[in-house]
């Protein structure tokens with residue numbers, strides 16, 4: 094080769110240039126791939142990162158994994174589509190921008206007004222979106238940018254409106270008053286799975302509403318008791334049976350309440366007093382009881398977490414202030430019976446950690462238990478469960494299938510309206526009592542659109558098909574265009590923490606919209622923790638910016654460090670040392686390539702990778718056999734989503750078998766242009782999906798085509814068990830000699846001789862003389878004999894099926910000293926033993942076997958002495 098590779102691989106000089114080359118080729122877009130019409134599809138829709146912030150290391154891991162899946166399939170003849178996009182993340186984004194504005198100007202969104210505030214949000218969104226897309230490119234992601242989508246762009250807005258209207262018309266979406274999880278700080282509802290639970294110490298108060306009420310109740314939230322309309326007791330509880338059905342009028346800390354005693358089997362008799370104050374407006378459970386018992390519903394707490402008007406001097410107080418006031422009044426009036434602490438779960442907002450207030454509110458819901466006509470009366474929940482139970486959707490790891498199932502089983506109606514400004518508008522208009530649900534504002538005066546927006550998961554739940562052109566690509570209920578070609582997708586690769594929030598919604602939405610599953614397999618990755626196993630976060634300061642890492646080590650090193658050692662469903666640790674070690678491997682690969690390319694003829698360099706070269710020596714047959722086995726293993730593991738195992742095997746092949754053994758042999762055997770060229774091309778092909786940049790860069794040194802679309806050969810050679818056994822023998826000899834040299838402290842430069850005695854391998858070993866002599870064994874001479882005896886002054890090595898001796902390795906001066914010492918010891922022992930054997934008492938009393946043993950020992954020692962005498966003479 095005339096061209097010489099740079100001494101050191103410099104990712105900073107290559108990566109952007111290579112990414113540009115890939116993009117310009119158009120091959121990220123499956124429409125440009127040269128494929129047979131019957132080629133199989135392989136589609137992944139990128140889980141859209143939230144545009145709240147730039148990407149973190151967890152996103153890098155996701156990109157590395159998905160790019161690996163896609164590149165591998167692309168190189169194996171699939172019609173591969175990896176579709177990119179970002180998520181508007183309604184509530185999260187609104188919170189971030191609100192905070193930003195407040196920190197900078199002290200103004201709230203209400204001060205700015207909706208229009209001005211939203212324009213600030215859009216500025217922010219456009220900014221972070223550009224950053225995110227650039228980060229994704231830096232990772233080497235082969236995403237089809239021509240199909241880029243955003244969950245809140247015009248097309249997705251159309252899709253969302255259509256979905257809402259269809260679900261409403263089908264009776265799946267309905268409006269109703271329910272207790273919702275309300276965050277007084279975000280000023281919005283949260284879905285059940287956006288609520289977090291923190292164990293805390295809480296006070297449990299036991300008291301009577303008033304002196305005339307016959308028994309006490311227990312609660313952690315006395316302030317909500319202002320809204321009690323009943324007390325529930327267990328029908329089996331003998332203490333209270335006689336009161337069931339009665340109604341009491343009480344004066345509770347200055348407020349008049351009408352309390353009906355009702356029976357409910359769910360009341361635990363041994364919790365508190367076994368009597369439960371029922372507050373329909375501020376508890377999900379109590380709301381349900383109120384519906385069943387037809388109880389009045391009194392709202393006490395408003396959306397700011399304050400007491401409503403009409404509650405005397407409690408009105409306007411915060412929840413905690415009101416609680417304090419009521420507790421002190423109960424104490425003053427002698428109604429407080431017991432105050433104790435116990436630990437319970439506090440519900441908090443997953444966005445801002447504020448305590449949740451359950452409040453009744455008019456909201457839009459998706460009824461997961463409502464019969465759907467087009468499902469022949471089955472519900473969304475039943476259809477989604479059926480898809481899993483029939484095996485249409487599988488999970489990796491398997492155990493998450495069970496989580497999916499149990500979560501689906503317990504799913505309640507999904508509240509989809511949110512009281513925030515940024516998000517999909519709800520396609521509903523009101524005029525007095527009239528409601529209109531449709532794609533656009535109805536004709537006529539006075540229609541006002543619903544002020545709320547949709548839960549962010551509504552639009553991301555539609556992500557697999559809204560990105561593929563639904564609804565235009567679904568005329569008359571038939572898939573056409575991209576939707577026909579790429580849906581259902583093959584894999585959804587995402588974090589296990591959004592299995593319930595996102596994955597399950599996608600299944601229901603896709604089944605409803607197009608009657609099919611959104612994906613065949615769900616691959617769930619774990620969380621990337623810091624080196625100490627802690628969660629990374631901005632506030633803790635242990636987060637890592639992927640771009641900083643890429644700037645130092647290159648994207649390939651980062652990718653490989655995230656791919657190796659990670660398994661589906663399990664968290665893994667990130668450390669810079671690991672990235673560094675992968676960078677070292679990439680340098681090794683570069684050096685291997687430099688060595689091979691440096692000596693390659695033009696002809697060998699341009700030879701076809703699909704033709705296995707002529708194999709001349711045992712080592713040639715062995716390395717091709719190893720390559721083929723490695724390639725088969727890699728293929729099997731990649732098909733199986735065991736990415737780390739695939740990389741580890743390939744790593745071992747490249748570093749140990751190819752570089753440490755075969756290249757060394759090639760230096761001795763020479764004339765290996767063809768096979769070296771073949772090996773390098775094969776290794777680059779196998780590595781490309783893992784570390785695309787460096788492999789493409791090396792490939793470009795001797796190929797005009799692009800590695801990213803180079804098809805994997807059907808097979809990489811033939812297995813050859815004879816050659817494998819022969820090379821194992823050679824390696825055993827060489828390692829034994831190297832070990833003996835180091836154990837005997839023989840200077841590396843010192844040339845020595847070796848003698849191998851083997852009848853079985855005599856011919857083969859004779860043919861391998863040069864290899865054995867030159868692979869860091871420093872042998873001046875090697876004698877191979879079919880039979881013979883141990884030569885004098887030789888070091889004997891342990892090896893199976895042959896004898897190996899090193900000659901000329903012994904330092905004579907040191908040896909003389911050693912022999913003198915050994916002789917002295919022997920003479921002492923001989924004197925002792927012969928003395929004992931001359932002792933008549935010992936001979937008579939000791940057992941005959943012992944006496945004989947001692948005689949044998951003495952004889953052996955005398956023979957040893959003779960040997961030493963001879964050795965000393967020789968010296």
Ligand SMILES: [Zn+2]
Nearest residue numbers: 276279442445
């Ligand atoms: Zn909140």
